[in-house]
Amino acid sequence: KQEVTQIPAALSVPEGENLVLNCSFTDSAIYNLQWFRQDPGKGLTSLLLIQSSQREQTSGRLNASLDKSSGRSTLYIAASQPGDSATYLCAAINAGNNRKLIWGLGTSLAVNP
């Protein structure tokens, strides 16, 4: 049974820092992995999707990597800004019917001005 863990649960950094959020999964047989952002009381915004055959994806200041063999993904945020404050969720998408997302509990990020 796939389990997804995110570390740390919460993170507070000063503005401008580069930071790394970690996501680990127990079953390497994933179809792909997706990172999301959730603002308080809001839905989710898809940030990056990494196919199982890929090692990383980049979008602006965000870079997500995937290492299936070690069961890890990282989300790198460069030059963090207060507007980056949110909860970041990763979800592994298992092979199989309907491609269900298996969710981590998220990392709550606060970027302080």
Place this chain on the structure above:
Amino acid sequence: GAVVSQHPSWVICKSGTSVKIECRSLDFQATTMFWYRQFPKQSLMLMATSNEGSKATYEQGVEKDKFLINHASLTLSTLTVTSAHPEDSSFYICSARDWVGQGGQPQHFGDGTRLSIL
């Protein structure tokens, strides 16, 4: 692109009322839609998966007669919480995906509906 619109964003109603939540994909055809429930400071809990034109597949522990899902078109799915009670109060989020090829497509989420049952 890939916008999912969820409506309403907030509902407050009396116990015993049935509440319908709509989820629309605005600029793509959603062959599969997902309904989630989220409790405060917890991650999303998948309630059911629906494919256009077929019956929804409910997760274990989710009452299908309580949470009615209809996915009648490629752009619209609805979740009806029947005879809602205070314990049904939660944040409900839908997502939609257009399945293309073997690579798959990401899920795109609505902004959620906060349901409060008095």
